[in-house]
Amino acid sequence: MPxxxxxxxxxxxxxxxxxxxxxxxxxQLHSPSDRRLQSDGACVEERVRTSRGEVxxxxxxxxxxxxxxxxxDLGLNYAANFQAFFNFVEMRPILDKFCIYHINxxxxxxxxxxxxxxxxxxxxxxxASQIDFVLGHFGIRSFIGFGVGAGANILARYAVTSPQxxxxxxxxxxxxxxxxxxxxxxxxxxxxxxRSNGMTQSAVDYLMWHHFGRSTDDRNHDLAQVxxxxxxxxxxxxxAMFIDAYLRRSDLxxxxxxxxxxxxxLNVTGALSPHVEDTVTFNGRLDPAKTSxxxxxxxxxxxxxxxxKIAEAFRLFLQGEGYCR
Numbered sequence: 001m002p003x004x005x006x007x008x009x010x011x012x013x014x015x016x017x018x019x020x021x022x023x024x025x026x027x028q029l030h031s032p033s034d035r036r037l038q039s040d041g042a043c044v045e046e047r048v049r050t051s052r053g054e055v056x057x058x059x060x061x062x063x064x065x066x067x068x069x070x071x072x073d074l075g076l077n078y079a080a081n082f083q084a085f086f087n088f089v090e091m092r093p094i095l096d097k098f099c100i101y102h103i104n105x106x107x108x109x110x111x112x113x114x115x116x117x118x119x120x121x122x123x124x125x126x127x128a129s130q131i132d133f134v135l136g137h138f139g140i141r142s143f144i145g146f147g148v149g150a151g152a153n154i155l156a157r158y159a160v161t162s163p164q165x166x167x168x169x170x171x172x173x174x175x176x177x178x179x180x181x182x183x184x185x186x187x188x189x190x191x192x193x194x195r196s197n198g199m200t201q202s203a204v205d206y207l208m209w210h211h212f213g214r215s216t217d218d219r220n221h222d223l224a225q226v227x228x229x230x231x232x233x234x235x236x237x238x239x240a241m242f243i244d245a246y247l248r249r250s251d252l253x254x255x256x257x258x259x260x261x262x263x264x265x266l267n268v269t270g271a272l273s274p275h276v277e278d279t280v281t282f283n284g285r286l287d288p289a290k291t292s293x294x295x296x297x298x299x300x301x302x303x304x305x306x307x308x309k310i311a312e313a314f315r316l317f318l319q320g321e322g323y324c325r
Contacts (some may be wrong), residue, residue: 037080037230038110042087043102050133052122056109057134059097060086066167066323067143068094071151073173074243075207077109078102080230081148085303087271089312097324101143103134105151107238114237121241124150124249128157135165142287144323146314148172148211148303149275150246156261156282158242160252163262169322170266170314172302173275176252176282187247194240204231213272223304254285264290266317268310270299292317 037294043058055073069147152174
């Protein structure tokens, strides 16, 4: 029988997916077209003052319990990125033992007004430093981080500078390097369109690729339509600012042989995600004794397309670190 978290994750990664696919088919019987990516009211939203303006934090659960802090990806907010996953039936045991704090990047929340023209959007290090204000506001001593894409980079960045405040990290599609030329070109085009023309079809197409990879419509047409509709309601000015901050990110400056992230990391990607190589590079810079790399087959956006596998991996990871039975 597996005895370590690495062996548990490896077993999950190699398991035959027949039973899991049967479970997922039963989940997909619920009409995806009825999905709401807006807040369902399960969280209490509070604004937290930081040195770089206010951020919206949505809290779910008993605040006396251990904290899980989430951070979302580009084009999304806490509801669109995490709500469905944390509502998933297999996440209930975790919800019973933790309090979830969802951080929204400045101006990315539902119905956000356009940020002022003279507003200087925080860079990635400054976005990470805002976490300290969230911890102080809620009296959190340490937390387990759960981030996706840009949010994963922010949480990883915070763990590098403040390892004593981070217990563990679950990072999906995390990039540890600077933006490459291809990413720079595409994102610059998107930012220009978002600022001048709003949410254009090409910007929506890029966001779909960023989150799902290719052939999303072929894999799950209804889910793709839900997210295309979601992206059409994002504030394009504010999103352009967030994208610009992510595009200008610095290298995390970590290496396996020198200074690296000191806390346990579950490093996750989808086999069809465009960010697989980024996670491989990131994995090579982490302490192998504290890191598990998990690639989920047949999906790009793992929280939406394979929630059962991610919930199981998350539970095993928490069990291995002694946080969940």
